[in-house]
Amino acid sequence: MSGDGMANAERAQPVVTARAAGLVGCAECGHVFPVGAERCRVCGTRLVSRDMASLQKVWAWLFAGMVVYIPANVYPMLRTTTFGRTQESTIVGGVFDLIDHGSIGVALIVFVASVVIPVSKFIAIAYLALRVQRGQPGTASHFHLYEFVEFIGRWSMIDVFVVAILSALVQLNFVATIHPGIAAVSFALSVAFTMISANSFDPRLIWDAPREGTQL
Amino acid sequence: MISLAPFFDNSPEPVRQPLRFRANRLSPVARIAYQTAMTDSVSDLIACPKCDVLHKLPQLEKGAQAKCVRCGTVLMAPRDGAMTRIVMLSITALILMIAAVFFPFLELSVKGLGRKSSVFDAILAFSEGLMLPLSFAVAALIVVLPVTRFLALIYVFAPMALGWAPARQAREVFKLAEAIRPWAMAEVFIIGVAVALVKVAGLAQVTLGPAFWAFVGLVIITVLKDNFMCRVTVWQTLNARSQS
Numbered sequence: 001m002s003g004d005g006m007a008n009a010e011r012a013q014p015v016v017t018a019r020a021a022g023l024v025g026c027a028e029c030g031h032v033f034p035v036g037a038e039r040c041r042v043c044g045t046r047l048v049s050r051d052m053a054s055l056q057k058v059w060a061w062l063f064a065g066m067v068v069y070i071p072a073n074v075y076p077m078l079r080t081t082t083f084g085r086t087q088e089s090t091i092v093g094g095v096f097d098l099i100d101h102g103s104i105g106v107a108l109i110v111f112v113a114s115v116v117i118p119v120s121k122f123i124a125i126a127y128l129a130l131r132v133q134r135g136q137p138g139t140a141s142h143f144h145l146y147e148f149v150e151f152i153g154r155w156s157m158i159d160v161f162v163v164a165i166l167s168a169l170v171q172l173n174f175v176a177t178i179h180p181g182i183a184a185v186s187f188a189l190s191v192a193f194t195m196i197s198a199n200s201f202d203p204r205l206i207w208d209a210p211r212e213g214t215q216l
Numbered sequence: 217m218i219s220l221a222p223f224f225d226n227s228p229e230p231v232r233q234p235l236r237f238r239a240n241r242l243s244p245v246a247r248i249a250y251q252t253a254m255t256d257s258v259s260d261l262i263a264c265p266k267c268d269v270l271h272k273l274p275q276l277e278k279g280a281q282a283k284c285v286r287c288g289t290v291l292m293a294p295r296d297g298a299m300t301r302i303v304m305l306s307i308t309a310l311i312l313m314i315a316a317v318f319f320p321f322l323e324l325s326v327k328g329l330g331r332k333s334s335v336f337d338a339i340l341a342f343s344e345g346l347m348l349p350l351s352f353a354v355a356a357l358i359v360v361l362p363v364t365r366f367l368a369l370i371y372v373f374a375p376m377a378l379g380w381a382p383a384r385q386a387r388e389v390f391k392l393a394e395a396i397r398p399w400a401m402a403e404v405f406i407i408g409v410a411v412a413l414v415k416v417a418g419l420a421q422v423t424l425g426p427a428f429w430a431f432v433g434l435v436i437i438t439v440l441k442d443n444f445m446c447r448v449t450v451w452q453t454l455n456a457r458s459q460s
C-alpha cells in the first residue's frame with residue numbers, strides 16, 4: 001500500500017495522510033476524494049496523489065535556469081556612458097561599484113538578490129529533488145526549505161528592475177546615458193526558469209518520497 | 217485578533233479528536249473498513265494541499281485560524297467581511313495602479329538638464345531590438361499581471377460580497393488569480409527603485425514623483441489583501457455558495 005518512506009514518516013509524527021487512508025487530496029483546494037477520481041469536483045484540478053512526473057519538469061526547468069545563469073554573469077548588465085566614455089558592468093561588477101560608492105547596504109541587497117539567492121536556489125531544489133528520487137522521506141525542515149525557496153525566488157528580479165529603471169531614467173544625452181546589457185535578458189530568464197522549477201515541485205513528495213512505480 | 221490555534225488542541229469533544237489517533241489504533245483489516253466507511257463522508261475531511269495530512273473540517277469562529285498539524289500551512293481562516301474587503305482593496309489597488317503608471321515616477325536633474333520618467337518609460341527602456349522581449353516581461357510583471365489579478369479577484373468576490381451566487385467561471389478565474397500570484401512583482405519593483413536611486417545618487421539629483429507614492433500604496437494594499445485570503449477557505453466558500 002504505502003512505501004517504506006511513508007511508514008518512517010508516520011513513526012516520526014503520527015498523522016494520517018490522504019494517501020495512506022486510500023484517498024486522494026486535491027493539491028489546489030484540499031478536498032478529498034476516493035482513489036480513482038479523475039478531477040476535483042470543487043475546483044476542477046486533475047487529481048494526483050503524488051505527482052512523480054513533476055520531478056521531470058523540476059529538473060528540466062532547473063537545468064535551463066542554471067544554463068542561462070552563466071551568460072548572465074559573464075556579459076554586461078549595464079552600459080553606462082558618461083561624457084562620451086562608455087563603461088560596462090556585470091552583476092558582480094555592479095556590486096563592487098556600489099561598494100566603491102560606499103553604499104555597503106545596497107551592495108549587499110544586490111549581491112544577495114543576484115548571486116546568493118539564485119545559487120542557493122539551484123542547490124536547494126536539486127537537493128530536495130534528489131532526496132525524493134532516492135526515496136528519502138523528509139522532515140518539516142526540508143519542507144520549510146522548499147517553502148523558503150518558493151517564497152524568495154521572485155526577489156531575485158530586483159536587479160532586472162534596477163536596470164530597467166536606470167535605463168529609463170538616465171538618458172541625459174551627452175552627460176550620461178545608461179543602456180541595458182544582454183545579461184539582463186539571461187538573468188531575467190534564469191530567475192523565471194527557476195521559479196517555474198520550484199512551482200512545479202509537488203511538495204507532498206518531500207514528506208514521504210514514494211518510490212517510483214509504487215501503487216497507491 | 218487572530219488566534220493561531222492548531223486544529224486539534226486538547227479539546228475533550230469527541231468530534232475534535234485527532235483523526236490520527238483513531239486511524240492508528242486500527243488493525244489493517246479494520247482500517248480498510250474504516251476507509252470504505254470514510255469515503256461516504258469525505259466531504260467533512262480536508263487534506264493539506266502541501267503535505268497531504270488529513271484533517272477534520274473544524275468549526276471555526278470568525279477571525280480564528282486553523283493550521284496543518286504537520287507543516288503549518290493555514291487551512292482555514294474565516295474572516296468577517298473578508299470578501300467585501302478583498303473587493304474594496306482590489307478596486308483601490310487598480311486606481312493606484314493607473315496613477316502609478318502614468319504620473320511621473322522619478323525626476324532626474326543634472327546641470328540644468330532634467331528628465332521625468334514614468335513606470336511606462338521604465339517598461340519602454342528595453343524596447344530596442346533584442347531587448348524587446350524583456351520590455352514585455354517587465355510590463356507583465358509590474359503592471360499587466362497585477363492588474364489581471366486585481367480584476368480576477370473582483371470578478372470572483374464582488375458577486376459573493378453582495379450575497380449573490382458566484383459568477384460564471386468563478387472557479388477558473390480564481391485559479392488563474394492564484395497561478396498569477398508569484399508573478400505579480402510590484403513589491404520587488406519598489407526595492408528595485410530604491411537600489412536604482414542609490415546608484416544614480418552620485419550622478420544626479422533625483423526627486424520622487426507622485427507615482428512612486430502611488431506604487432508604495434499599491435504594495436501595502438496588495439499585502440493587506442493577501443492577508444485576507446486563505447486559498448482553502450475561498451474554495452470552501454465557493455463550493456458552498458455554488459451549491460445553494
Ligand SMILES: [Zn+2]
Nearest residue numbers: 026029040043
Ligand atoms: Zn480541488
Ligand SMILES: [Zn+2]
Nearest residue numbers: 264267284287
Ligand atoms: Zn500540511
